[in-house]
Amino acid sequence: KAGVTQTPRYLIKTRGQQVTLSCSPISGHRSVSWYQQTPGQGLQFLFEYFSETQRNKGNFPGRFSGRQFSNSRSEMNVSTLELGDSALYLCASSADRGRETQYFGPGTRLLVL
Amino acid sequence: DAKTTQPPSMDCAEGRAANLPCNHSTISGNEYVYWYRQIHSQGPQYIIHGLKNNETNEMASLIITEDRKSSTLILPHATLRDTAVYYCIVWGSTGANSKLTFGKGITLSVRP
Numbered sequence: 001k002a003g004v005t006q007t008p009r010y011l012i013k014t015r016g017q018q019v020t021l022s023c024s025p026i027s028g029h030r031s032v033s034w035y036q037q038t039p040g041q042g043l044q045f046l047f048e049y050f051s052e053t054q055r056n057k058g059n060f061p062g063r064f065s066g067r068q069f070s071n072s073r074s075e076m077n078v079s080t081l082e083l084g085d086s087a088l089y090l091c092a093s094s095a096d097r098g099r100e101t102q103y104f105g106p107g108t109r110l111l112v113l
Numbered sequence: 114d115a116k117t118t119q120p121p122s123m124d125c126a127e128g129r130a131a132n133l134p135c136n137h138s139t140i141s142g143n144e145y146v147y148w149y150r151q152i153h154s155q156g157p158q159y160i161i162h163g164l165k166n167n168e169t170n171e172m173a174s175l176i177i178t179e180d181r182k183s184s185t186l187i188l189p190h191a192t193l194r195d196t197a198v199y200y201c202i203v204w205g206s207t208g209a210n211s212k213l214t215f216g217k218g219i220t221l222s223v224r225p
Contacts (some may be wrong), residue, residue: 004156033212043157045212055213068203090156092213102213104156 002027004093004105012111018079021108023095025072032074033102034066037088046089078110086112090099116140117216124222131188133219135201138182144205146177148186150197151218157200160186160207191223 005024013019025032033056045058045063049068066076072093078085088109092102118136125131137146145164149157161168161175163184168175176188188195200218 035213043213043215045214048212058212088154089201091157101159103159104149107154107156109154110134 004091004103006089006091006105006108007105008108010109010111012113013081014113015081016084018077019081019110020075020077021089021091021110023074023076023091023093023105025091026103027093029093029103030072031070031094031096031100031102032072033092033094034074034076035090037090037091037107042054043090046076049059052080073111080110083112086110116203116214119199119201119216119219121217122220122222124224125191125192127223127225128190131191131195131221131223133186133188133199133201133221134183135186136183137201137203140186140203141205142160144203146175146184147202147204147213148175148199149202149215150171150195150199152194152197157215160199188221191221193223193225195221196223209225 007022008064027094035043037043047054047066048056050066061081067080071088088107090104090107092104094100143216145162147162147169148160151157161170161173163177177184198218200215
């Protein structure tokens with residue numbers, strides 16, 4: 001089975017722009033979670049989608065949003081980028097929300113200049 | 114906040130067993146112990162998990178104490194490619210809260 005894939009792998013943006021990141025879960029997995037990882041804050045939970053519905057959300061501002069499609073693929077969007085948004089963005093998929101092991105993708109490295 | 118405590122770092126010689134400890138004294142009855150590792154700038158890789166009994170797979174063994182307040186991840190024959198940050202996580206089996214809470218982890222350095 002193919003693992004979790006994320007695109008793009010690397011991205012450079014400037015302050016004020018917006019960005020959309022994509023995540024394709026493992027085939028058959030219906031839950032997708034997003035995390036932000038920075039050297040200072042470590043790995044922090046952004047949100048989780050299950051069957052196209054956001055079921056859990058972390059403590060991030062409304063500039064961070066996401067969605068999930070009927071094929072379980074997910075996107076996250078960050079609007080009005082700030083320098084502090086530079087991070088590794090990770091998505092993880094699991095077969096069923098909250099009950100199964102989460103498998104992570106390789107991440108998208110975002111640099112905001 | 115992370116519910117686990119790990120030493121910040123440890124090292125071991127290549128070919129020897131690496132024993133990574135983790136304390137989780139406030140673990141609840143329905144919470145599993147999970148281990149992930151992260152090699153620099155890559156996504157975390159799932160290693161193993163367990164509830165009460167010791168577990169073994171092709172990557173590692175997990176030893177959980179009888180009171181479940183601590184556990185040890187064992188890499189039986191460490192290689193240079195095992196150099197990574199290892200995260201011990203406790204996580205409920207119910208669907209109420211699906212987020213994983215990562216602490217700082219333990220940095221394992223495998224020396225030649």
